[in-house]
Amino acid sequence: MTDNILSLEAILASAELAQSADELAAHSDYKAGFAAVIGRPNVGKSTIMNELLGQKLSITSHKPQTTRHRIHGIHTTDTHQIVYVDTPGMHLGGQKSINDYMNRTANSAFADVDVILFVVEAGRWSSEDQAVAKKLQGSPTPVVVLVNKIDNFKNKEDLFPYLQKVAANVEFTTLIPISAYKRNGLDLVEKEVLKYLPNQAKLFPEEYITDRSTRFLASEIIREKLMRSLGEEVPYGATVEIEQLKFNEDQNRWEVNALILVERPGQKQIVIGNKGSLIKEMGIQARKDLTTLLDGRVHLELWVKIKENWSDDARALASLGYDDNYSS
Template sequence: MFKSGFVAIIGKPNVGKSTLLNVLIGEKIAIVSPKPQATRKSVKGILTGEEYQIIFVDTPGVHESSKKLNQVMKKYIDEALEDFDVAIVMTDNKGEFDEVLEEYLRQIKKKNKKSILIVNKIDLMDKETIEKVKKPFLERVKFDEVLEVSLLNLPDAKQKILEAILKLLPEGPKYYDDDIISTETERFIVAEIIREKIMNNIGDEIPYQVAVVVDEMKFREEKNLYYIKANIIVEKRTHKMIIIGAGGKMIKEIGRQAREEIEAFLNSKVYLDLWVKIKEHWTKKQPLIEEYIDPRF
């Protein structure tokens, strides 16, 4: 009996959704940052075993906002919840719960599909806090499985979660070949690696207004390396100067960190050519938001 299906991962920002995806796949598919809204679009990771294939859909953090960028990001959550076999709802030690998350729980309940509640970062909580965090979720949805884990600090977390998913996954076909671990292009993942390094190296305000677009990516056989030209898009000149840094120090450090990770991802030497460009108010212009968040390579 072969099992397969789509597993939607939802939750508030920074509860560990992208970390969960990366842990389960065993490869870095989604970027991870302590800053909010690291994930801007749904990212699909594919895990294939001898008797199963799971297509995970990592979604942006659930939150309410009237900003144009957030409205576009919300569409990806809505799409993920239109057709799924199992929903994973994640929370953590902060236990954030609001009306937007409650609405998504109503959608899950209405569809009468299988669901798992994962309480992450239990190493930061006592038993009383764990029960307090679970309460608003359990009051609204009858979850098929409730798991308490620490993705980063408890080694059995991956196996516990995988076993719970396989228990609920229906019989189905193999959708993708065994060697495919993501539906995302190499260019998308390269751009996300660069954006992650920007987010983790500069202040709190700027990352929200930064996008990365890979303009050129070619393997140069004569030099036995990939040439990658990427544009870092910002809204203000002051943001551009911060990313470049005094004497170009910051952009060099971002480039060094990104290049090392991209080389590991591509299993090849890389020449990374970074440019910072200003597009005023791009986060308020839907055509630019859609171009930069979900570029059609």
């Protein structure tokens, strides 16, 4: 017996095992996993993810179909790591390749997550919400419904008929009314998500906030300014490609060259604006956010080019980063 204890001590004294024993202890109640944020366009998915992360990662605008790619937002604490998966809004209209890409991307985000956050907009239930609800029927993954934008209801009791309608149409485990704007209910969301995460070690190093590259985030910042500044039609025909992103030691600044691709000459003119006024304004806005992203001075050059029909051409899409198997 004494012999056994001694040999156990000897084994634990070996550096390798002692370390793994430590690790085991540290991870035994650590939780980590994925929470997909899904729903139709414009319900506030990206705003919610940003607020849950406590920082702006995913771009937002009042126009539907702002998010075009899947993007991970990683929230790490001493006790858990939640990887939120922001997704493009699932939509019914739009027959172009880019619409297929966006819907496919959103659909594939359901797979292999620990919990689904289905976002709807307080007071609005459309055929697109219904289509998402239908997809979730019989889901083996738990579904939490987030009824967002409750700040639009002064009298919260007026919400009840809507909540009942949602309850009649969606199979869910929990429904949480929230306002991303006012940060109401977000702590409840995090608590709810944690219920479904398995005990396991971190999935990403703790300093990671996303799985996406700086280049990708830079192009998204510029695209956000297009979504926010342009009228109804044009932003859907526009995409952004970063041609150069490098730090210039001599000038002590980042140099970012980006191409805004549009589909028609008329769109190019709109993006440029009267005597270049619109592109200049968008550049000022984008540079501000890029300065935060890159944590340094930024020199930004924007160019507009026509690439006909890029949004309905599968090969052009893939070459522009609309790729199902993106690597960064």
